[in-house]
Amino acid sequence: MSKQAPSSPNAASDAAEAEEDATAESETQRPVTTGSESVIRALENEGVEAAFGVQGGAIMPIYDALYHSDIRHVTMAHEQGAAHAADAFSVVRNEPGVCLATSGPGATNLVTGIADANMDSDGLLALTGQVPVDMVGSDAFQETDTTGVTAPITKHNYFASDADTVGDTVGEALALAGEGRPGPTLVDLPKDVSLDDTDVDPGPAEPPETTRPQYVADEEDVAEAAAAIEAAERPLLLFGGGVIKADATDEARAFAHEYDIPVVTTMPGIGSFPEDDDLCLSWAGMHGTGYANMAITHTDLLIAVGTRFDDRLTGGVDTFAPEAEVVHIDIDPAEISKNVHADYPLVGDAGIVIGQVDDAMDAAPDADEWREQCRTWKDEYPMDYATPDDEPLKPQFVVEILDEATDDDTIVTSGVGQHQMWAAQYWEFTEPRTWVSSHGLGTMGYGLPAAIGARIAADDEQDVVCVDGDGSFLMTIQELSVAVREELDITVAVLNNEYIGMVRQWQDAFFEGRRMAAEYNWCPEFDKLAEAFGARGWRVDDYDEVADAVEEAVDYDGPSVIDFHIDPAENVYPMVPSGGANGKFALTEDQL
Amino acid sequence: MSSEDSTDDLPKHGLKGPSPEERPHPEGRRNSEGIRIDPEAEAEHEPRRAVLSALVENDPGVLSRVAGLFSRRQFNIESLTVGPTTVENHSRITMVIEEPDPGIDQAKKQLAKLKPVISVGELDDDAVRTELVLLKVEGDEPDKVHAVTEMYDGQTLDAGPKTITVQLTGDEQKIDDAIDAFRQFGIIEIARTGYTALARGNQPTVPGEKPGTADEPTKPTNTQ
Numbered sequence: 001m002s003k004q005a006p007s008s009p010n011a012a013s014d015a016a017e018a019e020e021d022a023t024a025e026s027e028t029q030r031p032v033t034t035g036s037e038s039v040i041r042a043l044e045n046e047g048v049e050a051a052f053g054v055q056g057g058a059i060m061p062i063y064d065a066l067y068h069s070d071i072r073h074v075t076m077a078h079e080q081g082a083a084h085a086a087d088a089f090s091v092v093r094n095e096p097g098v099c100l101a102t103s104g105p106g107a108t109n110l111v112t113g114i115a116d117a118n119m120d121s122d123g124l125l126a127l128t129g130q131v132p133v134d135m136v137g138s139d140a141f142q143e144t145d146t147t148g149v150t151a152p153i154t155k156h157n158y159f160a161s162d163a164d165t166v167g168d169t170v171g172e173a174l175a176l177a178g179e180g181r182p183g184p185t186l187v188d189l190p191k192d193v194s195l196d197d198t199d200v201d202p203g204p205a206e207p208p209e210t211t212r213p214q215y216v217a218d219e220e221d222v223a224e225a226a227a228a229i230e231a232a233e234r235p236l237l238l239f240g241g242g243v244i245k246a247d248a249t250d251e252a253r254a255f256a257h258e259y260d261i262p263v264v265t266t267m268p269g270i271g272s273f274p275e276d277d278d279l280c281l282s283w284a285g286m287h288g289t290g291y292a293n294m295a296i297t298h299t300d301l302l303i304a305v306g307t308r309f310d311d312r313l314t315g316g317v318d319t320f321a322p323e324a325e326v327v328h329i330d331i332d333p334a335e336i337s338k339n340v341h342a343d344y345p346l347v348g349d350a351g352i353v354i355g356q357v358d359d360a361m362d363a364a365p366d367a368d369e370w371r372e373q374c375r376t377w378k379d380e381y382p383m384d385y386a387t388p389d390d391e392p393l394k395p396q397f398v399v400e401i402l403d404e405a406t407d408d409d410t411i412v413t414s415g416v417g418q419h420q421m422w423a424a425q426y427w428e429f430t431e432p433r434t435w436v437s438s439h440g441l442g443t444m445g446y447g448l449p450a451a452i453g454a455r456i457a458a459d460d461e462q463d464v465v466c467v468d469g470d471g472s473f474l475m476t477i478q479e480l481s482v483a484v485r486e487e488l489d490i491t492v493a494v495l496n497n498e499y500i501g502m503v504r505q506w507q508d509a510f511f512e513g514r515r516m517a518a519e520y521n522w523c524p525e526f527d528k529l530a531e532a533f534g535a536r537g538w539r540v541d542d543y544d545e546v547a548d549a550v551e552e553a554v555d556y557d558g559p560s561v562i563d564f565h566i567d568p569a570e571n572v573y574p575m576v577p578s579g580g581a582n583g584k585f586a587l588t589e590d591q592l
Numbered sequence: 593m594s595s596e597d598s599t600d601d602l603p604k605h606g607l608k609g610p611s612p613e614e615r616p617h618p619e620g621r622r623n624s625e626g627i628r629i630d631p632e633a634e635a636e637h638e639p640r641r642a643v644l645s646a647l648v649e650n651d652p653g654v655l656s657r658v659a660g661l662f663s664r665r666q667f668n669i670e671s672l673t674v675g676p677t678t679v680e681n682h683s684r685i686t687m688v689i690e691e692p693d694p695g696i697d698q699a700k701k702q703l704a705k706l707k708p709v710i711s712v713g714e715l716d717d718d719a720v721r722t723e724l725v726l727l728k729v730e731g732d733e734p735d736k737v738h739a740v741t742e743m744y745d746g747q748t749l750d751a752g753p754k755t756i757t758v759q760l761t762g763d764e765q766k767i768d769d770a771i772d773a774f775r776q777f778g779i780i781e782i783a784r785t786g787y788t789a790l791a792r793g794n795q796p797t798v799p800g801e802k803p804g805t806a807d808e809p810t811k812p813t814n815t816q
Contacts, residue, residue: 155705156706210708294615298618317626318622320622334702337698339626343628587603588605588607589606
């Protein structure tokens, strides 16, 4: 949620530096001669360092222009991987990621990744090739109505029709992706527009005039909200992903500490507040901690920042924070009172509005008893699991060992399912932009391409770990070839139960154990598969092998895969059944 | 957090702690719109009809973006009209939706988020609103058709040996009444536009709207 067009204050990547020696032209920019060069210049002007994509007929002119650029291009195995990698890049860098694909199947393969970015408000610019303008509508080879297909899942998309303006269009789309509430944008680039002559150097990227967000909340509304916070007896802060996207973790943390208010986060908000902090109750919702869900259920004033009250957070809306007035801070006015009514709506940038509320506060709420209550819940509902000798390896244990073996700034990506929940529950996150996952769309297969994008975006010293499931890993496993080719230091920890585990858990709980299409009879040997790709692979079955394998894999300077064969019977708890009351979370299956 | 020496009191699968029945549960509730309610007197908002006006840029596909938004968010839309204004590249879309107040509010805010949308307004009950209908009826009784057309201040656009086509304008009730009156002649075809509307008097139809004759086009209202 940069307040202006994104820029890249960081030094150029190693690859870019290496390129610079070879390419003398990079000092004095080559003049723009074609539409595609104008497109790439627009990206360069905005400091884009990396792009993820797959070649193809209609996008070839754009790639040809990339040939002379310092932008690091990562060729992915599949366009879905390109979109996820760019998405993860944007999460880690807090600036829009860029992905490229050709027309037709290239563009449709991006769709899952674009929809994912849209649901999680991740800044993403997709550039797609298109058939030449005069062939559009003729059902030409590899033609798809890409703007039509992606209109519902983008902030806005553009069909470029003129080489003279295409650079500015791309700049506008990039700026829009990162502005206010971030999200995906797309520019469809007909081949003739890319090939056409132009000498137009795009100007500074400006988001469209019609989409400018409101950054500062109305002062009267702020005063009312501040008074409500002062008067609250059971105040609770709820930090969503918007806190991280607004770069407001410092303000959010300071506010919680200054007024001594307990904090829960949403899943995308993981990392906005340190989970080892005394005030932190971790994340709430379907598989959130018991104490977070107890606090949400019993608060009398919920101060929600940068969250859209997703149903996986609220459970049944009728029983969501049923006794609480709601202060809702969000930069998107459409999120105010969309799912949960806001008694104190504050539209604006999270960091700025938290500052406004802070300025308007005269005293901290008197909430000693409430804080004590929250502490009691922490003791009553510990995230403590059994590790019996007569059962296979528990996945929670694997996650904890991975967490212990790596630094606090380690970036964790995940697929979707049981493994994702265990990772989110048992990894103790303390820093923003270290938890990179697919929340709103729930895209299995997100983890590995996300690890690639995160690796490119991260500092060299940061570790990148993908906690994956066997089902999720199989969906995008081809991206391992990219990690090998690009020599990326990532560690994939597969929590392998040979199930589509979350579906199996639901089948056991709600479909009388009929495990239709969730049970694999056979799963590839991921350690050997990793070696076949050219990565390192380990297989782990027992507790005493976990630490060594983790150490070796994390130390290995390249892509590594550990295939952890975990207890296939293990389920994710706590669990609030879909549409249920957060306060009635089940701790065991018989409570569902 | 794995406490291998104290695993005795932990369930083999799952977590320990008071069961749902053992926990306190607050009695408060929210309604389906997420509004806190008094359990004694539960009240839902009733749907009402709202006329929305949106000033939009004439981007390609703007109409499909608006229509797609209403469809995918399940806003109950009754009619939608669109046409250019006197400002180059600006069009006005007029929509009638039937929703409870929170739905109307949400529709306005979602519309305003669309990039081509410059400004969105909801028209008051006293707004000037009208609908146009074309009616093609059997041409057997031209005099009677003419009389009914005059009664509803309509115009005859086409009269042939077999059919007569008339145009009527007015509010929904008047159009409905007129259609009923024309049934006696045998209605062959009908085309209705749905409402188009402007705010009454000096007030702008959408916030910040400037007259089309002004030098400056209307600026987006959400610009800070």
